[in-house]
Amino acid sequence: MTLKNIVGIDHAVVVVKDLDAAAANWKSLGFTVSPRGTHSAKMGSGNYTMMLGPDYVELLGVLNETEHNAPTRAFLAKRGDGIERIAFTTTDAAVGAEEIRARGYTPIGPTDFERPVTMPDGSLSAAKFATYQWPYEEAPGGLRIFACQHKTRETVWIPELQVHANTAKRLKKVFIVTPEPETDAQHMAKLIDGSAKTEADGAVTVPSGGDRADFVFVTKDVLAKHFPGTSLAGIPERGGISLVFGVADIAAAEKAAGSADSRSDVGVVVPPSKGNGVLLAFVKD
Known part of the structure; x- marks a missing residue:
């Protein structure tokens, strides 16, 4: 691995047509599912996560149709529920985007966003991220890839959410x-x-x-x-x-x-x- 700004797989994005039903299904399979998150109006999406040790799985659903979530809607229309993309952990999204640009790939982003998070003690915090994507057409085996920088890991990797009945x-x-x-x-x-x-x-x-x-x-x-x-x-x-x-x-x-x-x-x-x-x-x- 010679890319200096990605660590390895960060999380898998499973897109679903019915977000709440999918969360209930994964819970029935022994996963501890996070409270539902809602992204910005621009993104028009919501999510649940299953937090593991170094990585996690994200269930992603479209709440409102926007330009940003058009690729996700196209995926759901063609295939239905499934793994749409995989994220890598990046140590610096801005530098990482320039690193792939130097290799001939025009990055999408970097983009900063956040979503509100209710912490175990009931207080409200935020999960903050910066991401960049490889061009949409660069999807090996039909799998889109992007990189994610976690700016507030403590609001994502919450210990209580990392304990699962399926271990x-x-x-x-x-x-x-x-x-x-x-x-x-x-x-x-x-x-x-x-x-x-x-x-x-x-x-x-x-x-x-x-x-x-x-x-x-x-x-x-x-x-x-x-x-x-x-x-x-x-x-x-x-x-x-x-x-x-x-x-x-x-x-x-x-x-x-x-x-x-x-x-x-x-x-x-x-x-x-x-x-x-x-x-x-x-x-x-």
């Missing part, structure tokens, strides 16, 4: 399904100045940086071999499809997921049909 600790892998895993993996590696490694089964892995989660590009056939016995009905031809979580206790993850899960050699698996378009896997960390 999830962190993201370990993000699977992207594509007819051309080698090409799309090399595309991702180029965007982040990383590397791609072809595995024996045909999957192609791109580390995101540091000890953060890896990207894994696979065909549908290879994805099925990674998650045997899991229904892949309705998954897209191309796009982010699975989040693999490292957990402290597999038995707790199985109990929390309940009837939604199916045990396999990889651990506890929830099919996309029960994970808002996301195949969720829980493995011992």
